[in-house]
Structure formats: C-alpha cells, structure tokens
Amino acid sequence: MKLTEAEWAVxxxxxxxxxxxxREVLEAVEGRTGWAYTTVKTVMSRLVDKGALKGRKRGNTVVFEPLISREQARRSAVRSLLDRAFDGAFGSFVQHMLTQEKLSSKDRLELERMLAELEPRPPRSRKEASR
Amino acid sequence: MKLTEAEWAVxxxxxxxxxxxxREVLEAVEGRTGWAYTTVKTVMSRLVDKGALKGRKRGNTVVFEPLISREQARRSAVRSLLDRAFDGAFGSFVQHMLTQEKLSSKDRLELERMLAELEPRPPRSRKEASR
DNA sequence: GACTTGCTGCTACAAGTGTGGTAGTTACTG
DNA sequence: CAGTAACTACCACACTTGTAGCAGCAAGTC
Structure with a gap:
C-alpha cells in the first residue's frame, strides 16, 4: 500500500x-497544512477507494477507521525507500544513517538501548497481537 | 531535492x-524497466530542469553528470520518510526498524558495529571529554 | 554528396495528486 | 415547523509523473 504525502497526514x-x-482530521492537520474541509474529505475518499480506510455512516456523518495498520504502511514505505535509494541493501542504509544523518546523542542512545534490549534474545514486546 | 521513482533509477x-x-542509462535500466529510449531522455531532461543533472554537449550527444550528490539525495529522502511516516521522530523509526523489519542477524550486527564505531561515549582518555 | 543511423529537442497524453468549489441533505435550534 | 449549520457526494482543474512518438539535425558510409 503506497500512500502519498497528504494521505500519510490523514x-x-x-x-x-x-x-x-x-472534521477531527481537519482540526488535527489544519495548522500544518491549511487545508480546506473538502480537501480532507477528498483525500479520505481516495483512501477508502484504495482500501486504507473504511467509512461507516453514523447518522449524518461518516466515521472512518483504518483498514491497514500503521506498521504495515511503514514497512512498505521503508521497503520502497530502501529499494529506490539504497539498492535495496540494508547495509548501505545503515551506513548512511550513521554517517550522513546527524543523529543527536539522544537518538544514538535510543538506538543503542533498543539494540541492547533486542540483543540477548528477541524479547517479544508486551503488545503482541498486531497481525 | 525530491526525486521520483523513475528519477532515482536514472x-x-x-x-x-x-x-x-x-543510451548508457537505458542499457543499464532496460532489463528492469523496459523503458523506451525516449523515456530515459524525458526523465533526464526533467532532472536537468530540476537541477539534479547537468548536461554537456559533446559533438552530437549530451553527457550528463550529477549536480547533486547521492548522499544529499538520500538524506532528503530519509528526512522525508521520517517526517511523513514517523512523526519526524528518529526514535520511532528505529523502533520500527528493530521490531518490524526483519533484520538478519548480520544486519543487526552491522548496525551494532557501526554504532560502536561511532560511539561518542569515549573510552578514550578522560582528559578531553568533549567529543 | 546522398543515405542511413542515431541523437536531440518538442509534444502528447493518461493516470495520479493536491486542492478546493457546489449543491443537495440531514439534523439541531428556537 | 422554518432557518441555519454541518455533512455528504460529486465535480473541477492544475500540476506532476510515467511513458513515449515525431521530426529534424549531426555523423559516419560508400
């Protein structure tokens, strides 16, 4: 599932x-985007069309919920970046991250912590069930 | 500098x-893309327009060279991914990488190695505790 | 020098994206 | 119940992206 920039925001x-x-979506993104209400609606309709959202009519309005998980979308975004920009090679990607991106030491600590946590044996996160 | 998929390939x-x-570009990507020669030309023209390539005429033909570095392009691609899909937060990105993407243990080792190499925590002499 | 071949600069055109207007419809408010 | 506010569905339109055709010009061939 490939999402556009506007679709990610929504x-x-x-x-x-x-x-x-x-309207909730509008209020949440209004500051950053300055979108009109109808813009949000259009983007959301397209998301329904492409199967990322499902809308359920409740009275007058439509309540939307995701049909795809955030992790799923993130995975394919990462995959796509790796493919187009890093020859699909995780190694060159990591190399890039560590040498090119300016990581704050906080970022780096975070990275370490997670690695360490993962290190001894993949500990399942406590939030297990996520397809 | 934001590149499209086709532009990355070129x-x-x-x-x-x-x-x-x-023609060299065509030959290099032909297998994967099946593009026509003119398709390559069009993409390359657009790259010149947006300042990613410069073309120098040599006799009949045009020789192109990059005006932006690969690292530069990668940086902005990573930045853009982080922003749209990870709230711009490096932390959640790393978390994703470690929990969601299937890293081979080789990948993980690589990640660790580089991290260690870059480690700001200096086991160096304690005299210059600056960077 | 006329031909052939390959390269170039335009032009095209459909699908995807960003952005929003209009008009009709539902539901609250007095 | 009439008026107003809020929603929805549909339509519009420009710009980007993928993909390529065409016609003219340069260069090698006999």
Whole structure:
C-alpha cells in the first residue's frame, strides 16, 4: 500500500485516534497544512477507494477507521525507500544513517538501548497481537 | 531535492558511473524497466530542469553528470520518510526498524558495529571529554 | 554528396495528486 | 415547523509523473 504525502497526514491522525471523522482530521492537520474541509474529505475518499480506510455512516456523518495498520504502511514505505535509494541493501542504509544523518546523542542512545534490549534474545514486546 | 521513482533509477546509474549518456542509462535500466529510449531522455531532461543533472554537449550527444550528490539525495529522502511516516521522530523509526523489519542477524550486527564505531561515549582518555 | 543511423529537442497524453468549489441533505435550534 | 449549520457526494482543474512518438539535425558510409 503506497500512500502519498497528504494521505500519510490523514492516516496518521486516524491511526492515532483509532477512528476519526473528517472534521477531527481537519482540526488535527489544519495548522500544518491549511487545508480546506473538502480537501480532507477528498483525500479520505481516495483512501477508502484504495482500501486504507473504511467509512461507516453514523447518522449524518461518516466515521472512518483504518483498514491497514500503521506498521504495515511503514514497512512498505521503508521497503520502497530502501529499494529506490539504497539498492535495496540494508547495509548501505545503515551506513548512511550513521554517517550522513546527524543523529543527536539522544537518538544514538535510543538506538543503542533498543539494540541492547533486542540483543540477548528477541524479547517479544508486551503488545503482541498486531497481525 | 525530491526525486521520483523513475528519477532515482536514472540517477543511480549516473552516480555509479559519475557521468553517462542517455543510451548508457537505458542499457543499464532496460532489463528492469523496459523503458523506451525516449523515456530515459524525458526523465533526464526533467532532472536537468530540476537541477539534479547537468548536461554537456559533446559533438552530437549530451553527457550528463550529477549536480547533486547521492548522499544529499538520500538524506532528503530519509528526512522525508521520517517526517511523513514517523512523526519526524528518529526514535520511532528505529523502533520500527528493530521490531518490524526483519533484520538478519548480520544486519543487526552491522548496525551494532557501526554504532560502536561511532560511539561518542569515549573510552578514550578522560582528559578531553568533549567529543 | 546522398543515405542511413542515431541523437536531440518538442509534444502528447493518461493516470495520479493536491486542492478546493457546489449543491443537495440531514439534523439541531428556537 | 422554518432557518441555519454541518455533512455528504460529486465535480473541477492544475500540476506532476510515467511513458513515449515525431521530426529534424549531426555523423559516419560508400
């Protein structure tokens, strides 16, 4: 599932709240984007068309919920970046991250912590069931 | 500098050879893409327009060379991914990489190695505790 | 010098994307 | 119940992206 920039902005809001109506999404992104209400609606319709959202009519309005998980979308975004920009090679990607991107030491610590945590034996995160 | 998928394919070839004419690019990507010669030309023209390539006429043909570095392009691609899909937060990105992407243990080792190599925590002399 | 071949600069055109307007419809408010 | 506010579905339109055709010009061939 490939999402456009605008679609990410919308999906991020819906994922965060687990479900949302158009106006909520608008309010959440308005500051950054300056979109009109109808713009949000259009983007959301397209997301329904492409199977990323499902809308359920409740009275007058439509409540949207995600049909794809954030992790799923993230995976394919990462995959796609790796393929087009890093020859699909994880190694060159990591190399890039560590040498080219300016990581704050906080970032680096985070990275370490996670590695360490993962190191002894892949500990399942406590939040297990996520397809 | 934001590149499209087709543009990445072309730029990758040019970066690899440091310079290339259209036909070389075509030959390099033909297998994967099945593009026509003119398709390559069009993409390359657009790359010139947006300042990613410069073309220098040599006799009949045009030799292209990159105006932007691969690292530069990669940086902005990574940045863009982080922003749209990970709230711009490096932390959640790393978390994703470690929990969601299937890293081979080789990948993980690589990640560790580089991290260690870059480690700011200096086991160096404690005299210069600055960077 | 006339031909052939390959390269170039335009032009095209459909699908995807960003952005939003309109009009009809539902539901609250007095 | 009439008026207003809020929603929805549909339409519009410019710009980008993928993909390529065409016609003219340069260069090697006999």
């Amino acid at each position: 999906m991020n809001v819906v994922w965060e709240r687990r479900s949302a109506v158009a | 730029m990758n070839v040019v970066w690899e050879r440091r310079s290339a004419v259209a």
